[in-house]
Amino acid sequence: MPHDNEMLVRASDLRKSYGEHEAVRGVDFEILRGEAFGFLGANGAGKSTTMRMIGCVSQPTEGTLEVFGRDPRTEGAAIRARLGVVPQDNTLDGMLTVFENLVVYAGYFGIRKREARAKAAELLDFVQLTARAKDQVNELSGGMQRRLAIARSLINDPDLVILDEPTTGLDPQARHLVWERLFQLKHRGVSILLTTHYMDEAEQLCDRLVVMDEGRVIAAGSPRELIDTHVTKEVVELRFGTAHTAELAELALTLKGVGAQIEPLPDKILVYTDDADDTAAALEAREIRPTSTLARRASLEDVFLRLTGRALVEDEA
Amino acid sequence: MSVIAYSAARANLRSSGAMLNRNWVAMRRAWILVASGAVESLLFLFAFGFGVGALVGDITLPDGTTVGYTAYVAPAILANAAMMGVLSETSINVFAKFKWMKVYDGILNTPLRPWDVALGEVWWALIRGGTYIGAFVVVMGLFGLLDSWWSLLAVPACVFISLAFAGIGLTLATLFRDWPDFDWMMAVVFVMFLFGGTFTPVEAYPAFAQPIVYAMPLYHGIELVRGLSLGQPGPMMLLNIAYLLALAVAGMWIAQRRLAKALYK
Numbered sequence: 001m002p003h004d005n006e007m008l009v010r011a012s013d014l015r016k017s018y019g020e021h022e023a024v025r026g027v028d029f030e031i032l033r034g035e036a037f038g039f040l041g042a043n044g045a046g047k048s049t050t051m052r053m054i055g056c057v058s059q060p061t062e063g064t065l066e067v068f069g070r071d072p073r074t075e076g077a078a079i080r081a082r083l084g085v086v087p088q089d090n091t092l093d094g095m096l097t098v099f100e101n102l103v104v105y106a107g108y109f110g111i112r113k114r115e116a117r118a119k120a121a122e123l124l125d126f127v128q129l130t131a132r133a134k135d136q137v138n139e140l141s142g143g144m145q146r147r148l149a150i151a152r153s154l155i156n157d158p159d160l161v162i163l164d165e166p167t168t169g170l171d172p173q174a175r176h177l178v179w180e181r182l183f184q185l186k187h188r189g190v191s192i193l194l195t196t197h198y199m200d201e202a203e204q205l206c207d208r209l210v211v212m213d214e215g216r217v218i219a220a221g222s223p224r225e226l227i228d229t230h231v232t233k234e235v236v237e238l239r240f241g242t243a244h245t246a247e248l249a250e251l252a253l254t255l256k257g258v259g260a261q262i263e264p265l266p267d268k269i270l271v272y273t274d275d276a277d278d279t280a281a282a283l284e285a286r287e288i289r290p291t292s293t294l295a296r297r298a299s300l301e302d303v304f305l306r307l308t309g310r311a312l313v314e315d316e317a
Numbered sequence: 318m319s320v321i322a323y324s325a326a327r328a329n330l331r332s333s334g335a336m337l338n339r340n341w342v343a344m345r346r347a348w349i350l351v352a353s354g355a356v357e358s359l360l361f362l363f364a365f366g367f368g369v370g371a372l373v374g375d376i377t378l379p380d381g382t383t384v385g386y387t388a389y390v391a392p393a394i395l396a397n398a399a400m401m402g403v404l405s406e407t408s409i410n411v412f413a414k415f416k417w418m419k420v421y422d423g424i425l426n427t428p429l430r431p432w433d434v435a436l437g438e439v440w441w442a443l444i445r446g447g448t449y450i451g452a453f454v455v456v457m458g459l460f461g462l463l464d465s466w467w468s469l470l471a472v473p474a475c476v477f478i479s480l481a482f483a484g485i486g487l488t489l490a491t492l493f494r495d496w497p498d499f500d501w502m503m504a505v506v507f508v509m510f511l512f513g514g515t516f517t518p519v520e521a522y523p524a525f526a527q528p529i530v531y532a533m534p535l536y537h538g539i540e541l542v543r544g545l546s547l548g549q550p551g552p553m554m555l556l557n558i559a560y561l562l563a564l565a566v567a568g569m570w571i572a573q574r575r576l577a578k579a580l581y582k
Contacts, residue, residue: 018582057425057581081428091423095343104342107335108427 006033008160008191009054013063016049023049025215026063031160036182036192038206040199040300046215047195048088051164054193056080068159081109084153084161088168090145092137092152099124099133102152109156116155123151127181143174150181154190161185163194167201179204199300213308223300230306231298232260232272236279238290239268258282263305272302332429336437337444339424351445354405355452358398362456365390365516379520384547391462392471392543393515395453399475399542400482400506400535402446407486408502411438412493421580431576435569439483446479457546465548474545478538481561484568485534491575509535534564 009031016024024046031037039047052058054067056076065072067079093101099120106116124130127147129140137145146166153161166182167175182205186192196202202209203223211219211226219226236259240251245266252264259273259282269290273279276295283290344351370387377383414420421434429437454472457463463471489502512522513535519527530536537557544554 055426059581077428077430080426085426087426091419093420093423094418100342104339105427107338108424108429110331
């Protein structure tokens with residue numbers, strides 16, 4: 001009975017604490033049927049905790065959470081029956097083969113053996129692992145294990161697929177294969193919920209997303225809306241030889257007015273501007289000559305930076 | 318108040334059956350490992366029953382009846398086999414699945430509840446333990462150690478032992494931190510095997526030691542199986558059964574609580 005704007009998940013002032021530590025500090029969001037919804041944020045922002053609450057494997061401390069119109073506190077098993085979950089660490093069964101992983105998992109959902117075997121074969125085909133059906137899972141590469149976990153999450157034809165950092169730890173080629181399969185799912189109209197700390201992943205896959213930081217939602221919207229609302233159209237990256245942190249902060253003061261906003265980073269200065277050419281001309285007029293200048297379109301990375309003053313993936317800046 | 322959606326009342330057989338099926342699929346390639354467990358208790362029977370038994374001859378029980386020593390010891394070794402089969406399955410194997418292979422982490426994203434997992438593990442342990450018991454009883458019969466029709470009841474009696482130790486094993490699996498803890502468990506098991514009334518009637522021990530023996534789960538198992546296989550049923554057996562069942566229920570309840578706590582963070 002899918003219909004337009006059917007709400008799959010609704011959270012209001014949702015909170016989760018572990019002792020003194022507040023991992024999620026009152027978040028609100030709604031996820032509709034058919035959309036790909038993303039939680040974007042750095043490690044420790046509260047994304048995974050929120051996902052675990054939606055997946056009914058973690059109890060909310062406070063606030064309301066509804067999944068498929070049900071209460072995860074009391075109807076966890078019924079909700080989980082309609083979810084497909086791809087955990088960050090896959091949690092594949094190391095004592096079973098690739099094919100058995102799917103068939104046995106189907107059993108947990110009460111799917112009959114004959115049906116399970118047919119479905120497993122179809123899903124292995126979907127994630128391009130048919131040739132590896134009889135292998136033990138620990139013989140698979142990281143990317144293959146992730147694809148198997150994705151296939152496993154689809155075994156019960158879920159109403160919502162939850163993926164926690166689906167491409168973290170994968171090499172670029174494996175990432176693209178996973179993205180491509182997720183695109184296929186989107187096309188089939190499967191509702192997807194994912195967390196990521198990769199901007200390009202969020203931009204490519206998500207119809208709508210919320211940006212989380214320190215347990216709170218600090219922005220929400222489509223990737224385009226977020227960029228339009230929070231940053232300028234273009235960004236100019238300026239590098240000044242080996243100058244870093246303190247020197248760059250000082251240099252940034254001399255740049256006032258060349259763009260809408262100046263953001264000094266440890267290794268470069270970002271100038272947010274609506275027109276990169278105007279910025280270049282303004283720099284020239286002031287006789288400021290960076291060792292390198294790179295003009296590019298603004299991205300979600302800039303949104304995050306602008307909102308938090310921090311890079312999203314620090315080790316990959 | 319309660320941890321997410323678990324409850325004994327709502328557990329259903331289909332869900333625990335799925336857990337059982339997982340273990341069957343995972344272990345069917347390792348059947349030789351399973352079968353080797355049966356051999357161990359048969360060796361005990363030969364060593365103590367026929368080796369030592371030949372030296373001891375007959376013994377007189379506290380109620381005055383006289384039985385052959387082999388017929389006296391064999392039911393205790395059977396009870397021990399019923400204990401060991403499920404204990405190694407539920408404690409060591411469940412610990413490995415829980416802490417090392419993280420098998421339950423994946424399962425708890427499905428409609429299965431901790432209670433279903435615990436119950437499924439108990440079914441599997443009972444089946445595995447049951448094959449040992451079956452093999453052992455057949456051998457006892459072949460050697461003429463089963464004296465009356467009552468002795469057929471020794472098999473269901475063993476199920477109570479298996480249930481009790483399945484509960485204990487599951488709880489230990491969730492309590493243990495690392496492998497050395499299992500050495501402690503095996504030490505306790507060995508003490509029970511030696512002093513739980515296996516080789517001598519408990520009345521032969523000094524008075525101070527007797528209450529300790531009465532507290533041992535294995536003692537109650539041995540009393541039950543021995544009484545039945547010697548054809549001497551008595552009202553005390555109800556107490557033995559109640560004690561074993563209480564351990565089974567308490568053990569499973571604690572285990573599923575701890576699973577829920579560890580996995581539903």
